[in-house]
Amino acid sequence: MTELRLFNSLTRQLETFTPVHAGEARIYTCGPTVYNYPHIGNMRAYVFADTLGRVLSYEGYKLTHVINITDVGHLTDDADAGEDKMEKMAAEKAQSIWDIARHYTEAYWADIKALNIRQPAHWSIATDYVPQMIDYAKSIADKHCYELESGLYFDTSTVAHYGALARAKTEDGEGRIEEVEGKRNAADFAIWRKTPAGETRQMEWDSPWGKGAPGWHLECSVMSEALLGLPFDIHTGGIDHREIHHPNEIAQNQARCGSNHSGARFWMHNNFLIERSGKMSKSSCEFLRVQLLIDKGFHPLAYRLMCLQAHYRSELEFSWEGLQAAFVRLKRMVMGVANLKSRHAELVPESIVPKAPMVQADTWTLKQVQGNVAPILSAPLKDFVAAATDDLNTAIAITALETVLGLKKVDVAQQLATIADMDKVLGLNLMTLTRQDLRVRPKAATITEEDIENALAARKEARAAKDFAKSDAIRDDLIAKGVEVMDGDPLGWDWKLDI
Ligand code: AMP
Numbered sequence: 001m002t003e004l005r006l007f008n009s010l011t012r013q014l015e016t017f018t019p020v021h022a023g024e025a026r027i028y029t030c031g032p033t034v035y036n037y038p039h040i041g042n043m044r045a046y047v048f049a050d051t052l053g054r055v056l057s058y059e060g061y062k063l064t065h066v067i068n069i070t071d072v073g074h075l076t077d078d079a080d081a082g083e084d085k086m087e088k089m090a091a092e093k094a095q096s097i098w099d100i101a102r103h104y105t106e107a108y109w110a111d112i113k114a115l116n117i118r119q120p121a122h123w124s125i126a127t128d129y130v131p132q133m134i135d136y137a138k139s140i141a142d143k144h145c146y147e148l149e150s151g152l153y154f155d156t157s158t159v160a161h162y163g164a165l166a167r168a169k170t171e172d173g174e175g176r177i178e179e180v181e182g183k184r185n186a187a188d189f190a191i192w193r194k195t196p197a198g199e200t201r202q203m204e205w206d207s208p209w210g211k212g213a214p215g216w217h218l219e220c221s222v223m224s225e226a227l228l229g230l231p232f233d234i235h236t237g238g239i240d241h242r243e244i245h246h247p248n249e250i251a252q253n254q255a256r257c258g259s260n261h262s263g264a265r266f267w268m269h270n271n272f273l274i275e276r277s278g279k280m281s282k283s284s285c286e287f288l289r290v291q292l293l294i295d296k297g298f299h300p301l302a303y304r305l306m307c308l309q310a311h312y313r314s315e316l317e318f319s320w321e322g323l324q325a326a327f328v329r330l331k332r333m334v335m336g337v338a339n340l341k342s343r344h345a346e347l348v349p350e351s352i353v354p355k356a357p358m359v360q361a362d363t364w365t366l367k368q369v370q371g372n373v374a375p376i377l378s379a380p381l382k383d384f385v386a387a388a389t390d391d392l393n394t395a396i397a398i399t400a401l402e403t404v405l406g407l408k409k410v411d412v413a414q415q416l417a418t419i420a421d422m423d424k425v426l427g428l429n430l431m432t433l434t435r436q437d438l439r440v441r442p443k444a445a446t447i448t449e450e451d452i453e454n455a456l457a458a459r460k461e462a463r464a465a466k467d468f469a470k471s472d473a474i475r476d477d478l479i480a481k482g483v484e485v486m487d488g489d490p491l492g493w494d495w496k497l498d499i
């Protein structure tokens with residue numbers, strides 16, 4: 001097992017990962033609030049958490065990953081102001097909250113699948129845990145909470161070093177928004193929000209503090225403790241959570257388990273995907289969802305590769321050109337693997353040696369490959385592992401994989417096995433993706449693949465017969481239909497739909 005170094009937001013330092021329970025890694029990832037479709041920035045947070053989980057699995061830890069689904073309690077403003085996001089969307093759409101939650105949870109899961117994010121051990125749904133949330137709140141209420149007309153509030157002055165994760169100033173008025181009248185400290189937050197007198201919410205529960213709904217921060221403390229036990233190994237989320245949501249979770253965990261106890265050994269945060277024209281805003285008409293990328297003809301794993309090309313702690317600027325470049329790189333890798341597979345098939349006829357086990361990702365482990373690997377493959381493999389375990393330096397790890405892909409005069413089966421092994425960490429499905437899979441049909445396309453292939457065959461015939469007028473006419477017609485004909489493309493791609 002290689003030493004795994006991870007950046008801990010608590011200490012703002014790289015630290016060596018040592019598990020709480022020998023041989024195990026337990027991760028909790030703050031999941032989406034399912035009031036709308038996730039944008040691709042949100043999905044960067046899950047690609048990061050998935051990559052972290054993959055590295056831990058690769059290193060041999062038994063992984064238990066939990067991602068929650070917030071279907072109640074998240075307000076439109078993190079400072080306890082505004083409306084409940086779910087109630088607001090349900091009212092706008094004139095649908096029940098449960099229908100809204102189901103629809104957007106399914107859409108989120110579709111994106112998870114499209115990006116080849118592994119299924120966690122548990123998808124914890126917040127509304128399934130409300131009784132536990134009430135019990136949890138009761139257990140800390142006397143010492144750490146106070147009641148206002150609008151709900152039960154956590155008194156952040158009752159725990160040591162509140163806000164240390166955010167490096168926030170906690171004095172009144174600095175760094176935080178007061179918003180709710182009567183709070184003892186500006187940073188205090190609701191752990192139970194009472195339904196205002198005379199109102200009925202679609203989602204509300206009885207509690208010792210009256211009918212109402214749990215606070216968003218409470219959910220994650222309760223579900224992480226229930227499913228992983230405290231302390232667990234790693235808590236992840238986007239960098240915005242480092243400022244309010246996670247400090248509040250930590251305060252609750254401290255109230256529950258003692259002040260020296262943040263709840264997790266590591267708190268890790270991915271930086272933001274940014275997009276300057278505002279298309280990532282969920283209110284924008286063409287907002288950047290995974291489905292939009294697919295509709296425009298990109299394979300979703302090109303977006304995964306785009307994420308992995310950057311370090312998770314760096315901002316990543318989205319552009320269509322950047323996505324296109326990542327897509328071409330992915331195609332290059334897939335074609336490289338296809339090439340190796342066909343060479344392997346020539347070298348080892350299936351009738352003599354069954355070749356499937358050599359190239360199936362699941363049948364190879366790092367140890368097996370390392371044990372068998374030819375010296376020329378071991379150097380890039382070593383670089384790959386060193387990069388992956390160096391705070392998930394996937395950008396370097398990808399180049400190590402490309403080095404392996406480009407090697408000549410090496411045992412092809414070992415080469416493929418090494419790539420399959422590396423792809424367990426990167427999750428690009430390199431061993432199974434085909435050229436056909438990568439030909440994603442843009443939604444606006446009017447011409448079928450079959451028609452394109454037929455037109456190209458006719459053009460080839462015309463050229464062979466030196467009928468250049470005809471071949472040019474066919475090409476012009478294809479261009480008019482959005483087909484770019486790529487004569488002499490080094491990847492042998494021949495054509496692409498450019499709409
Ligand atoms: P939400 O559904 O708003 O709670 O967000 C889900 C996850 O996406 C959280 O971990 C956020 O921190 C993260 N997130 C939100 N916006 C971005 C972004 N632009 N880039 C990366 N992560 C983001």
Ligand code: ZN
Pocket residue numbers: 029030031220245
């Ligand atoms: Zn959370």
